[in-house]
Amino acid sequence: MSDTVRTRFAPSPTGYLHVGGARTALFCWLYARKHGGQFVLRVEDTDEARNTEEAKQAIFDGLAWLGLDWDEGPAKGGDCGPYFQSERRAIYDRYFEKLVAADRVYESEGAWRFRFDRKPVTMHDLVCGEVTIDYRDESNTPDMVVRRSDGSYVFHFVNVVDDLEMKITHVIRGEDHLMNTPKHLQLIEALGGVAPAYAHIPLIQNANGSKMSKRDVGAAVGDYIGSGYTPSALVNYLALLGWSSKSEEEIFTMQELTERFSLEAVNRSPARFDAEKCAWVNQQHLLRMSAADFAASAREYVVKADLPVGENFAAAAAAVQEKVRLLSEVPEALRFLLVDEFPIEESAWEKIQANAQAGAILQAIHGALAGLGEWNADSAKAALSDAAASIGAKAGAMMFPLRVALSGKSGGPDLMVILALLGRERCLQRIETLQSKRG
RNA sequence: GACCCGUUCGUCUAUCGGUUAGGACUCCAGAUUUUCAUUCUGGCAAGAUGGGUUCGACUCCCAUACGGGUCGCCA
Secondary structure (H helix, E strand, O other): OOOOOEEEEOOOOOOOOEHHHHHHHHHHHHHHHHOOOEEEEOEOOOOOOOOOHHHHHHHHHHHHHHOOOOOEEOOOEOOOOOOEHHHOHHHHHHHHHHHHHOOOEEEEOOEEEEOOOOOEEEEEEOOOEEEEEEOOOOOOOOOEEEEOOOOOEOHHHHHHHHHHHOOOOEEEEEHHHHHHHHHHHHHHHHHOOOOOEEEEEOOEEOOOOOEOOOOOOOOEHHHOOOOOOOHHHHHHHHHHOOEOOOOOOOOOOHHHHHHHOOHHHEOOOOEEOOHHHHHHHHHHHHHOOOHHHHHHHHHHHHHHOOOOOOOOHHHHHHHHOOOOOOHHHHHHHHHHHHOOOOOOOHHHHHHHHHOOOHHHHHHHHHHHHHOOOOOOHHHHHHHHHHHHHHOOOOHHHHHHHHHHHHHOOOOOOOHHHHHHHHOHHHHHHHHHHHHHHHO
């Protein structure tokens, strides 16, 4: 099947995996998956001076975390290997000889330059449409070096040769490559190959509209790993940057994205990265997780924070599933349920101190809870109402002081749930503790 | 500077000549929750500017402005 879709992600291991690169990889992956094709990973490690082992690993780790598995590439193999350009020297030499034979290259100060055909070159980009660059203007398009004086080959040459050799049908890459495309088209023509289809996707910018650089927080996929984000959420948000489902839905699973994705729906203008919305998307994904999955994901963050995870951890986790935007917020949201030492929020403390009724309320609740026969949510609720009635207060007024006594917070899980999870003894103790702190 | 691409609420976007220009994030106000969160309802907020073409333009064309990209023996 010669018309099987084949896309590729071709990063160079000179830094971490950038969110822009991740999105490019995502679009390539989605396009291949959607059309039942193959997604190839090729490592462009021709710049020995700048390549690092860590960078290479960061790329693999980042893609794996995002769930962008490749059908061919490092650690996977395939019919078009090797998948590291540093190991494909013989192939490049062979192609280079074709250019020599066709008299399309000439030596210049030890390097070899490719002689462009001096004519207008038109590309039919799947996103940008028809774009023409006039190669008759030599000052703007000087013949390019394809082979350095040290014998190594430059990006344009190896990139084109590999796309040809690996039978790539769709090259989806960042818009920063748009002006390279006519060069690649010329090379392919000289080599007698068939050009793949091209799709140049808009770049991702910072919140202020500037270019997202390596120093920016959140620019690396690694920043999201282990910092509270779900891979599916980052993928979802990245997909929304420069692509639209054309519907009013925004939260998608990988499966749904695959079904809906199309290059025609990709925008042409650059998009800014909005951390707020990214966090919101994450919250939506957490909300949609099963309780068991959420507990499992939350668990590692809690363990990392040195908090104990007992038998009832699942129940505790369930209590905060819809209270957090990031998994990294879980430990603090859960601390009071796991240990007896917990801080009291300053603003909550001030409100308690300012509340003249607080002492009476806590005392009434203490009495009601202490005398409770059965300890469950319903009976606790009834007890609170009784306590309120006994001091002539509204039931709603009981909640805040009790919440602060039990959790030290002004917000958190449902109070009845907290009561049930903590158990009578701890609840009574905590109320007593707050009473004595109040002095 | 030259050459490309782009320009709808603060941000992400819908609209493919005729709409009260829709949705989402953020923010504000209510409702629900006897508490918290979720959720729901409502509100604030946009077609860069100037010319055309057309009965009619956010949509098509031109110019200007602004933004981004590219001009390496980096990828």
